[in-house]
Amino acid sequence: MTSYAVGAAFAEPGQLSRAAKVSNCIEPLKDGRWDSFLAKHPRASLFHSSAWLAALNRTYGFRPIAYTTSSAGDVLENAIVFCRVESWLTGRRLVSLPFSDHCEPLVDTSEDQALLTAALMRKVSQERWSYAELRPLEPFEVTTTLPRTAATYAFHQLDLWPGIDTIFEKFHKSSTQRKIRRAEREGLVYREGSTQALLDDFYRLFTLSRKRQGLAPQSKAWFANLMECFGDALKVRVAFKDEQPIAAMITIRHKDTMTYKYGCSDVGFNRLGSMHLLFWNAIQEAKFSGLRFLDFGRTDADQQGLITFKNRWGATQSVLTYSRYGAAEKSTHIFDLYSSEWKSRAAKYTLKHISPAILPVIGQILYRHIG
Numbered sequence: 332m333t334s335y336a337v338g339a340a341f342a343e344p345g346q347l348s349r350a351a352k353v354s355n356c357i358e359p360l361k362d363g364r365w366d367s368f369l370a371k372h373p374r375a376s377l378f379h380s381s382a383w384l385a386a387l388n389r390t391y392g393f394r395p396i397a398y399t400t401s402s403a404g405d406v407l408e409n410a411i412v413f414c415r416v417e418s419w420l421t422g423r424r425l426v427s428l429p430f431s432d433h434c435e436p437l438v439d440t441s442e443d444q445a446l447l448t449a450a451l452m453r454k455v456s457q458e459r460w461s462y463a464e465l466r467p468l469e470p471f472e473v474t475t476t477l478p479r480t481a482a483t484y485a486f487h488q489l490d491l492w493p494g495i496d497t498i499f500e501k502f503h504k505s506s507t508q509r510k511i512r513r514a515e516r517e518g519l520v521y522r523e524g525s526t527q528a529l530l531d532d533f534y535r536l537f538t539l540s541r542k543r544q545g546l547a548p549q550s551k552a553w554f555a556n557l558m559e560c561f562g563d564a565l566k567v568r569v570a571f572k573d574e575q576p577i578a579a580m581i582t583i584r585h586k587d588t589m590t591y592k593y594g595c596s597d598v599g600f601n602r603l604g605s606m607h608l609l610f611w612n613a614i615q616e617a618k619f620s621g622l623r624f625l626d627f628g629r630t631d632a633d634q635q636g637l638i639t640f641k642n643r644w645g646a647t648q649s650v651l652t653y654s655r656y657g658a659a660e661k662s663t664h665i666f667d668l669y670s671s672e673w674k675s676r677a678a679k680y681t682l683k684h685i686s687p688a689i690l691p692v693i694g695q696i697l698y699r700h701i702g
Contacts, residue, residue, distance in 0.1 A: 352400055352442075354450035359395050359412060360384055368407040368437075370586075374468075376626075377585035378431035379412055382560040387414055389560075390553045391699050393429055398447045409443050411436040411451070413463070418700040422461035424657070425451070429702030430549075432590075432629035433468045433486065433651055448473045455657050462657025470652070477656045484653070485638050487627035487646035491618045498614065501645035510604035511611045517603045520571040521612055525558050529567040533579040533595070538690055540595035547694035554581070554593075568613060570605040578605035582613050589617040590626040610644065 359365040360381060369375040377383055384395040393414035401407045412434065413425040428434045438444045452475040455463050465471060468486070473479075491498065502508045522529065534551050541548040558565050561583055570578040578596035582589050591613065596606055617625050627641045629651055642648060 352446060353402070354398050354400060354447050355402060357397050357399060357410075359397050359410075360388065362407070364401075364407040365397075368410065372437050374435045374437055375586070376433065376435065376588065377561075377583050377590055378428055378434045379437065380585060382557075382562075382564075383428075383431070384412070384414075386553070386556040386560045387429055389556045390550065391429070393702070395428075396425075398450060400443050400446060409438045409440075409447070411438060411447055411465075414702065416702045420700040421702075423459075424461045424702075425455070425463040426702045427463075427465050431466060432592075432626075434466045435468050436465065436471055444472070445474065448475070452477055452656060460657060462655040464653060464655045466651070466653050468651065471654075473654070473656060475656055478658060480655045482653045483632055484651040485630040485632060485634075485641075486649050486651045487630070487638075487641040487644075488649075489614065489625040489627065489644060489646040491614070491623055491625060495615060495618050498618065498645065503643035507607060507643045510607035512604075513602075514570070514604035514608035517572070519577075519603060519605060519608055520574075521568070521608055522571065523566050523568045523612070525563060525565055525567065529569050529579075530554060530558060532569045532576040533567050533581065533593075536576060536579045536595040536597060537593065539597065541694075542690055543598070547690050547697050549698050550691060550695040552695070553698070557581070557583075568609045570608050572600055572603065572605070577603070578609055580606070580609045580613070584617075584620075584622065587621075587623040588626050589613060589620075589622050589624070591628055614644075 366381055369379050369381075387393045388395060393416055395412060395414050397410040397412040399407060399410045401409065411427060413427045414429050415423075416426050416429060417423045427436075436444070436447075438447060451463055452473070454460070455477060462477075465473070489498075493501075499508065502511075530551075534548075534554060538548045558567070564584045566582050566584075568580050568582065569576050576597075577600040578594075580594040581592050583592055584590075591610070594606065594609070614625055625646075627644070627646050630637050630641065638648070
């Protein structure tokens, strides 16, 4: 474990006065305090969890680290977790966290916040990282002379505190409620679990959906690792029409929240309400399991159709702001890898017309450079 004192250069813990408050760098997957710390912290989400960090490490080799003021042997009191992403294509950077919709800095005092962010900014400068990226749910102030760039997204969360009938009544009547009833009339079959067969159904639909969007899918290994790391907390939910899978999603349960992470469908059957059937089953399960929230996840600001879809479930919309601190402005999001509009259009056109069998191979290569 390395340590940094306020205004000091790198030092080992024994070289600093016991009275000096320091920033320590730990490895969550090797630190026995991590899981108990997350269990007690009210803002810890599935994206902080050892399962999520392990899946990132297994699939992409990203190394999780965290900054804390707690010394070795003491109770862990705070942390800001990152992954080290080192790529010849997109640069060397610290991301909190890759493929995560949000990742709150788990710091409760302004003093600790100032100390930890100061240590982080020094780390970026001294080791010449391209940037450090924070993805907080709530505004998080960082005082630094490093350049800052920001991107905003929509975030939706459904409060499960009301009764299930009240929750249903808040759904949009002419679209959401009607589509749920349509799915029931059409006799769609709903199945859920953490089996290889359901994952295969999901991944076929996921690959076709990404192809339609002009995007490469993440590798199947990513989803298999998530399923193995989270166990029963992860469910693959699939809707069938006459034994044909027509829509699928992945949800993950952590503490008092169920998170919708991935979804896909065969658009030829969307009129039947297949995705609505999946969401309604997930919401009912979360409610009757005693959970407090259903996290609908992040949506790009220009995806107005998807934002409207989530609003129609009665979810509360807010703004997520990602901040990058450092000299490099190169984006690592798949939508922005191309430096001009025409290159982006050309890339999407190519992916839309490429064989679905090749797309996962492209994704397996590409996503190691994205976070």
